[in-house]
Amino acid sequence: MQEMDTNQNIPLAMKFNLEKDKLADAVNRVMKAVSSRTTIPILTGIKVTAGLDGITLTGSNSDISIKSFIPLEENGNENARIEAAGNIVLPSRLFSELVRKLPDNRVDIEVDSRLIARITSGSTEFTINGLDPEEYPNLPVIDEKDLVSIRKDLLKDLIKQTVYAVSVSETRPVLTGVKWTIQNGRLDCVATDSHRLSQRSVPVESGSDADLQTVVIPGSSLNELSKILDDDNEELIDMIFSQNQVLFRTRYVQFFSRLLDGNYPDTSRLIPTDSKTTITLPTKALYHAIERASLLAKEERNNVVKLRTEGSKVEISSQSPELGRVFETLMADELEGEELRISFSAKFMMDALSKIDAQNVRVYFTGPMRPFIIRPIGDDGILMLILPIRTF
Amino acid sequence: MQEMDTNQNIPLAMKFNLEKDKLADAVNRVMKAVSSRTTIPILTGIKVTAGLDGITLTGSNSDISIKSFIPLEENGNENARIEAAGNIVLPSRLFSELVRKLPDNRVDIEVDSRLIARITSGSTEFTINGLDPEEYPNLPVIDEKDLVSIRKDLLKDLIKQTVYAVSVSETRPVLTGVKWTIQNGRLDCVATDSHRLSQRSVPVESGSDADLQTVVIPGSSLNELSKILDDDNEELIDMIFSQNQVLFRTRYVQFFSRLLDGNYPDTSRLIPTDSKTTITLPTKALYHAIERASLLAKEERNNVVKLRTEGSKVEISSQSPELGRVFETLMADELEGEELRISFSAKFMMDALSKIDAQNVRVYFTGPMRPFIIRPIGDDGILMLILPIRTF
Numbered sequence: 056m057q058e059m060d061t062n063q064n065i066p067l068a069m070k071f072n073l074e075k076d077k078l079a080d081a082v083n084r085v086m087k088a089v090s091s092r093t094t095i096p097i098l099t100g101i102k103v104t105a106g107l108d109g110i111t112l113t114g115s116n117s118d119i120s121i122k123s124f125i126p127l128e129e130n131g132n133e134n135a136r137i138e139a140a141g142n143i144v145l146p147s148r149l150f151s152e153l154v155r156k157l158p159d160n161r162v163d164i165e166v167d168s169r170l171i172a173r174i175t176s177g178s179t180e181f182t183i184n185g186l187d188p189e190e191y192p193n194l195p196v197i198d199e200k201d202l203v204s205i206r207k208d209l210l211k212d213l214i215k216q217t218v219y220a221v222s223v224s225e226t227r228p229v230l231t232g233v234k235w236t237i238q239n240g241r242l243d244c245v246a247t248d249s250h251r252l253s254q255r256s257v258p259v260e261s262g263s264d265a266d267l268q269t270v271v272i273p274g275s276s277l278n279e280l281s282k283i284l285d286d287d288n289e290e291l292i293d294m295i296f297s298q299n300q301v302l303f304r305t306r307y308v309q310f311f312s313r314l315l316d317g318n319y320p321d322t323s324r325l326i327p328t329d330s331k332t333t334i335t336l337p338t339k340a341l342y343h344a345i346e347r348a349s350l351l352a353k354e355e356r357n358n359v360v361k362l363r364t365e366g367s368k369v370e371i372s373s374q375s376p377e378l379g380r381v382f383e384t385l386m387a388d389e390l391e392g393e394e395l396r397i398s399f400s401a402k403f404m405m406d407a408l409s410k411i412d413a414q415n416v417r418v419y420f421t422g423p424m425r426p427f428i429i430r431p432i433g434d435d436g437i438l439m440l441i442l443p444i445r446t447f
Numbered sequence: 448m449q450e451m452d453t454n455q456n457i458p459l460a461m462k463f464n465l466e467k468d469k470l471a472d473a474v475n476r477v478m479k480a481v482s483s484r485t486t487i488p489i490l491t492g493i494k495v496t497a498g499l500d501g502i503t504l505t506g507s508n509s510d511i512s513i514k515s516f517i518p519l520e521e522n523g524n525e526n527a528r529i530e531a532a533g534n535i536v537l538p539s540r541l542f543s544e545l546v547r548k549l550p551d552n553r554v555d556i557e558v559d560s561r562l563i564a565r566i567t568s569g570s571t572e573f574t575i576n577g578l579d580p581e582e583y584p585n586l587p588v589i590d591e592k593d594l595v596s597i598r599k600d601l602l603k604d605l606i607k608q609t610v611y612a613v614s615v616s617e618t619r620p621v622l623t624g625v626k627w628t629i630q631n632g633r634l635d636c637v638a639t640d641s642h643r644l645s646q647r648s649v650p651v652e653s654g655s656d657a658d659l660q661t662v663v664i665p666g667s668s669l670n671e672l673s674k675i676l677d678d679d680n681e682e683l684i685d686m687i688f689s690q691n692q693v694l695f696r697t698r699y700v701q702f703f704s705r706l707l708d709g710n711y712p713d714t715s716r717l718i719p720t721d722s723k724t725t726i727t728l729p730t731k732a733l734y735h736a737i738e739r740a741s742l743l744a745k746e747e748r749n750n751v752v753k754l755r756t757e758g759s760k761v762e763i764s765s766q767s768p769e770l771g772r773v774f775e776t777l778m779a780d781e782l783e784g785e786e787l788r789i790s791f792s793a794k795f796m797m798d799a800l801s802k803i804d805a806q807n808v809r810v811y812f813t814g815p816m817r818p819f820i821i822r823p824i825g826d827d828g829i830l831m832l833i834l835p836i837r838t839f
Contacts, residue, residue: 149742149770156739171771179739183771345549347571350541378541379563379575 069141072103072163073204075132075176080150080421081123084283084308085114088121089378097190100144101151103164104136104188105350113194114147120194121283122309134218142188143172153181153300170380185215194311197297203237204260207305208288211243214281216255216410216437221274222248229317232271237261237296245322246274250324251403252440253410260291270296271319271369276312283308326440327426330419332392334369334434335432336385344383348373349401351381359444364394375400396406398422398446407439457559461533463497465517466557467546467568470502474543476700477506480513481539489582492536493543496580497529505586506539507783511668512586513675519760525792534580535564545573556667582795586703589689593660596631596652596790599697600680605636606673608647608829610803613666614640621709629653629688635712638666641793644714644832645802652683663690663711668704675700719818722811724784726761727824728777730808731774736802737777739830740765741793743773753792756786765793780807790838791816799831 069368077078085086093099093116103112109126143166154162159177166172170185173211205213222230236243240261245254245381280303284292292306303310350358369392374380397420409414413431420427429439476492485508494505501518511672519527535558546554551569558564561578570797597605613702614622616738619641632653637646672695676684685696688706690806695702740752744765750764759782766772789812798807 136807146770149746152742153739153773156742158735158739179736179773179775181739181743181771181773184769188719287626321478342550343550344571347545347550347573350544350548354541376540379573381545381571381573383571385570 063096065169065171067139067165068170069103069105069143070138070164070167071110071135072138073110073135073161075157075162078162079110081110081125082154084207085112085121086147086151087279087283088114088119089198090116090118091148092195093117094151094373095442097144097186097192099147100186100191101147102142102144104142104189105140106379107137107140110135111135111254113191114411115194117194118273118313119279120311120362122194123367124307126307130148130160136305141166143170143171144186144188144191145183146186149183149184161241191280193301194296194309195302197295197300197302197311199295201296203242203263203294203296204291204332205242205294207284207290207292209257209290210303211281211284212412213255213257214277217246217253218274218277218281219406219410220251220253220439221245224248224405227317229315229319231272231316232273232319233277234269234271237268245321247322247325247440250400250442252325252438253407254322254438257437268296269319270301271315271317272301272312273315280310280312282311287329325426326438327419327421327428330392330421330428332364332420333389333417334364334387334391334420335389335415335417336369336387338408338411340369340385340430341416342387342405344371345385345404345408347371349405351378354378357444358401359398359446361396361398361446362402363396366390389417391419395420395423397427397443399427399441399443403440403441407441410439413438414437450837456633457561457563459499459531459557460494460560460562461535461558462556462569463502463527463532464530464553465502465527467549467552469517470554471546472547473504473517474504476515477513478510478539478543479584479675480506480508482508483540483580487584489536489584491539492583493539494536494580494583496534497532499529499532501649502527502529505583507584507586508536510705511671512703514586516699517835518699533558534583535562536578536580536583537575538562538578541575553833558785564597564612586701587689587692587694589687589692589694589703591687592632593607593686593688593700593751594653595634595686596683597649597683597686598680599684600674602684602695603645603673603676604804605649605809606669606740609636609638609645610639610666610669611636611674611798611802612643612831613639616640619709621663621707621711623667624665624711625669626661626663626711629660631696636688637711642792642834643799644830645799646714646715646830648828660688662708663707664693664704665707670703670757675702686783699784700789702784717818718830719811719813719820722784722813722820724756724787724812725781725806726756726783726812727777727781727809727811728761728779730800730803730806730823732777733808736763736777737800739763739775740773741797743767743770744793746770749836750793751790751838752796753790755839758782769817781809784812786816787812789819790833791819795833799833802831803829828832 104111112123114121157176160393163175172185174181188271217233242255242259267327299314299405348371352360353357354375363370371387372382413433415432418429426440426442484700496503504515506513549568555567563642564577566573580750609625625638666830740763745751746754746767755762761777764774803823805825807824810821817836818832
């Protein structure tokens, strides 16, 4: 049939066929890096490269770039067959939608020298105007010397437990990132928006006696990275750092992010070392009590709830002059030190508690106007800090 | 404990306790009628009535009102226990959120004569400022003489298959509703926005030799009704019509809607009685071919796809000068009559086909500029009509 096509005299630039589901997965992954609001027209597309060993898809915006590779064969199954190696850039939104909706589980893609792509599957034939792959920017080349590895599930936890605390304001851009410090086989992460802070320290595998390295990775990049990490949790992810880029690499996916410039503030001084009141509570019970108090608190401007200790009881309350008030008593598992009355943002407290998997938390207070610390019981590597709000 | 409360000298206006889940279900149901944008302050609330036989919740806006009843006992289980009958109106958004988040599966509600409601569950206590139930409008009283009954699953299908075709423009308000005609034991429903039409006729059970009745029910009311109908599909729903209201009634739920004024146009003249080309196709294959063509068509202003017959083949295509084109061939199960080229809205075709459960549809064309008809094979009661678009 193809010999009868009107395109028969146009030289072929690329030709391959592959599994629809493999293609759809790869497209979904690289789409996380494609922005419809980019000012660089070529970056509205997905770059498709058919090489000798498989198909590579690339998506990019000014902050992150994602490469997803589909090998010709995997576990003895044929994913793809390449008849002519080559490149094309295809409009990302249309391409990602049409791939998902193709009728057959096999797709043929053929590109001629005019950059016209013919995508066929079953009795459907799309003819799509492509863009010139020569215009597509090259991804950074990163020196592999400082390679550090981490388990995927640990990386996902680490991201979840720190990124929520980054600043959303651009007044101090460096605070929109998470500071990563690698030293002596440990990775220390810190995020703060100057009203709250989260930090976690975990062990990592490092090839060299890795020197001290400090980078600040945009919170938004880490969120996108987390989304494309699949559930093969034991897989190791390689992390490679350069002066202004970081590369996260799994077997078939490469995720590049730019790094943030600027001096990250020294946060260690913020963290109190003593405690005047220490309360141990079940994480979920505390979360749900704050959530209920927040139903009234959020009607007010600042979403503030109050916490008060009395004997071994912890009272959580809030009120709205218009709607009413809510009052709840929790029994602490342990309660040591001075009696306490303190007010804080319900949202900040819920953000922190919702990132903790441990059954119980211990909260360390050093008075109503001093930052307080939340630590899950069972993992000393995690610390969350919140500044209170003056109301009493 | 309650005797020690500071409220002890304030007379009690209402007091009961009930199952949290029963309350949450009822609140969810009546919330469908509550609008946060109402100009009548009392209608931002949910009316709660504790009577001798159970608890009734009421929500209302100017178009629809919903009553949900929780009986004291159901299947031998105690749902509720009433200590003092009475009424209160509670702020709907706060009440619906807090009910879902209460810690215990039992809730106590106590209202004093100052209209302050105390809602307790486990160790949580909400104190909410209520509104005066005397200000809450009375729901219409509807004469039961013209009662018609229909199975719930049939009513849901009927709504789904007609409401999609109502007009969304207020230029002819009567077209935003569905015309219902009850006569001789049948209910005929018609909806049209003047570019497309849908009609379905079903048998109903009627107590009397019901006289001819014609009403126009707002499409939005029917959509909300459909959402609150649970999956007990064999239950019969009573429908009672008055001059300007309709009541849909199940055992524990009453749904009132206003009716639309104005003369509904005679749509029977629109429907062609002859056919020059008749095509029989699998419903889903046709739907998905249109959906794929629409990926390119929707980039253009009017989302138009083309259909062309050739022998027993049906070609679906569309194009966008900027992006490219798509072309697909379907094998018709049957194809009779003249060759045809026609263009139409992909959205209208997908809307119609997605409401059809039958495996196959027959499409009747009487030329490229005449309305065409879609009928599911196996149910003569359903007819959908679409006006084509001139492109050839």
